[in-house]
Each structure stands twice: as structure tokens, then as C-alpha cells.
Amino acid sequence: MNNNLHKNPQLSTNINKNPRILLVEDDMVYGNIVKKNLEEVGYRVEHCFDGQQGWEKFQQTRYDLCLVDIVLPKMNGFELAHEIRKKTTLTPIFFFSSERTMDGDRMGGFDLGADGYLVKPFSLPELQYRILSFLKWTRPIKTELLIGHSFGQFIFHYRKLKVYDKDITGAIGKISPTEAKVLRYFFSRPNIIIKRDELLLKVWGKDDFYSSRTMDVFLGKVRKQLKIEPRIELETIHNVGIRLNVPEDLKVEKITIPLNNSML
Template identity: 65%
Template sequence: MNRNPRILLVEDDVIFGNTMKQHLEAAGYRVEHCHDGVEAWQEFLRTRYDICLLDIVVPKMNGFELAKEIRKKNVLVPIFFLSSEKTLDEDRISGFQLGADGYIIKPFSYNELLKRIRVILKWTRPEKKELLIGHKFGRYTYHYRKLKIYDNDSKLVVARMSPIEAKMLRYFLNRPNIIVKKDEVLLRVWGKEDFYASRSMDVFIGRIRRQLKIEPKIELETVYNVGLRLNVPEMLIPEKITVPITNTVLS
């Protein structure tokens, strides 16, 4: 049986942080609550975490600085910032450039928080069922569970994906040569279609295009005022890779 997911929570407001910890633990997660960035960094070095929830304004090492250090150590663990509505848009974009997977805007409901966590963990800790875990086409295999891209001939890893990148690649590779509306991607990948999710998506589209450059015959095209289309030659139509049910994780 899979262990319950472990969450690193960094929040200097003791009452708010303790309340978050209680709600998360009641949902079955294991939570380590740290009150400053230095304490959190030391804890991250000691323990393997499945997701990091980082308040931006914390003592000793702020959330952005902490995220930068975490990304040097681990490029795959999901990072979400706990952000106030007053956080500048430029700061949010900087967070994505540091490797964040998203923002959770205060004040938020705990149902929203739990839903966002479940969505991201379905990619990093997917349910064992008849599950699409990858696409093989051309010279490469995109493995969404391992968050890696393999060369089919050498079997070597040529690139890695973040959980959001994997989810977007899976979505587009599952719909080759079909125009997909932007709001559809926002709902499927982010679970909402607001301004901040849209700006996040713009950042990740750039990342996806860089990932796809290894196969020059395909292109993620922006169809003006309509959406996006992954252009794939007929001889390169992606082949699905699936696995059967074995067991389940926390839902």
C-alpha cells in the first residue's frame, strides 16, 4: 500500500498554519509545518516530500528564495505558493520562472486547497488503474509518471518534465492536429480559468515548446483568437502507453 503523501507547509502565521495542518492531516496527509524558510530548507534536506506549500513572506529565507534552493536540489517536487491577493503580478511570474507549479490565493477555502493538492498528486502519485502513462512517437517516449523523456534507441533520458508540463503534454499529445481552446486547457489542467491561471499557462506553453524542440517535425501552434493545436505529421501520430489497475492512492 502506498504511504500517505507528505506535505511541507511553510507558514509563519502560527494559528493559520496550525489550522491548515489540521485540515490536511484530517484528509490523510502527513504534514511538517515550518515557520521560517531556513527551518523549512533544513527539513526538506532531511525528508522526501510529495508537495511543498510555501508562504511567500516568511522570516530568514522568503518563499521565492526557498523555492530556488529546492529546485536546485529537486526539479520535480510540486511547489505551490500561498499568495495574498495583493501580490504583484510580476512576482507571480517570477515564481513560475523559479519552477513553481502554481499559486493558491489567500483567503481560500480548505475544499479548494484539498482539490488543488489532489489534482497535482494525481500526476506525481497517480492511481494505479488503466492509466495513460506515456506517449511514444518518432524517436522519443514521453513518460508522464516518471516525468522523463526517453530516446527510444539509446533508452537514455534526454529531458525531464514538471508535473504541470507532463499534464499539458499528455493533453496535447492525446489530441494531435486538433484545435484546443485555451479555456479548455485551463479547466483540464488548472481546474479553473482565471487571470492568474491564464498567465501561468502562458509560461508553461513556452516550456512545452522547448520540450518539443527535440522532435523538429512537431509544433505547438497558437491559432489566433481560437486556441492551440499540436501539429503532428501522420507518420508520427503518438502511440499510447497504458498500465492496468494494481492499487490506489489517497483520493
């Protein structure tokens, strides 16, 4: 592990209050290095040494992100992730894996709802950046109201219900209020698997059969809206959920206004 920490101010965890991380790593030395490094930049880290202890801690405390080794005593990382995902789909989970981890095992982890892998040995700055890239979506600053997303050449404006091309004057398309809700939910959580029942409750407020059929219709409409940017894909993962796939080189930015804006 590269333990050279570059004091980059962009690494400061000023996303609301200090985020809380659950670290489940049975290697005491390795885990302590990770814990100390993350605490130095402002995270609150709970370090557990086996999967059973990690699960007990998760049930007692709200965590903003989980870092889980795959090979653990008592309950392995996949089993722990399975229990976490039965409780919530919102908390990001990153697995620590070795080079020996087979591709099939990694795919199994994604099927369980993992959000990513870090292969040992990894650099600590890389770990910090990976954590921040997820927390900026799952813990947005609440002094502002999200009214749109900009991605590459295009803008979805949720208040105006319009689609814009940055090089063209005027709107190039329209979105309905429900399409705006769905787009806003996915763009606020890029590359994170969203379960169907979660989307139903957050957008429609209920998860009955009628709402489920309605959601499928709007997911089709959203996919048509997303065709303006071929690099973005709304992927349905069978028996797992739905994920908005956004490539790393395509920057997604929030368009916000202050919560005390007189227009509200």
C-alpha cells in the same frame, strides 16, 4: 479562511500511502489550521515557520508537495523554491500569496518552477482539491500499468502506438515508440514544468549533446501529434523547461491495465 470542511469521500488521500506535505508558513495560527485540516483527511504535514527551517527539513525528508508562503523570515518563499528546484523538479510547489502580490512577482515564481498560487484567504476544500489534482499525476497508484491517455475526443494508446478519435472506428494516426514515451511523460504531469535534463534522463537515459538534439526533434514531432486538440499546447519556457498546458475543462484520463494482467 473558510474552515468549513465538507467530508467528501473523494477527498480521501488513498493515493498509495498517505502523502507527505511540507508546509512553510510563519503565521502560527493560520499554519496550524491548514495543518490540522490536511491531517484530518490523511496527509502527513510538517509545519515549518521560516524558509531556512523549511529548506533544512526538505533536505532531510522526501516530500510529495510543498506549500510555501512567499513572505517568510530568514529565507523568503522564492528563495526556498529556488533551492528546492536546484535539488529536484519533481516535487510540486504551491505558493500562498496575498492580493497585494504583483503579477510580475507571480510570474517570477512560475519562472522558479512554481506549480500554482493560492491567494489568501482561500477555502480549505479548494486547497484539498488543488493538492489532489497534482498528486494524482505525481503519485499514481502502482497496482496498474499506464497504457494510454484519453483527453477530450482523442486517445493516445502507447501499447498499440496509435491515435484514436472516439467517434471514428479504427485509428486515425500512429505514434513512434519514442513519441509514446514523451507523450506519456507529459500527459502524466499536465501543467507541470519539466526541465530538459529531467526529460532527457527519464526518456533517453542520458543528457549528452547528441541526446539533446534528438529530443528537440521528437518534441517537434510531439507538437505535430498534439495539433489534433488545439486547446493543448507544449510550451517551451526559456531557461526553465517545458510544460504541457491543458485547460481545466479538458479532462485527461489514464487508460490502465492491472499489473497482474496475463497480457504483461
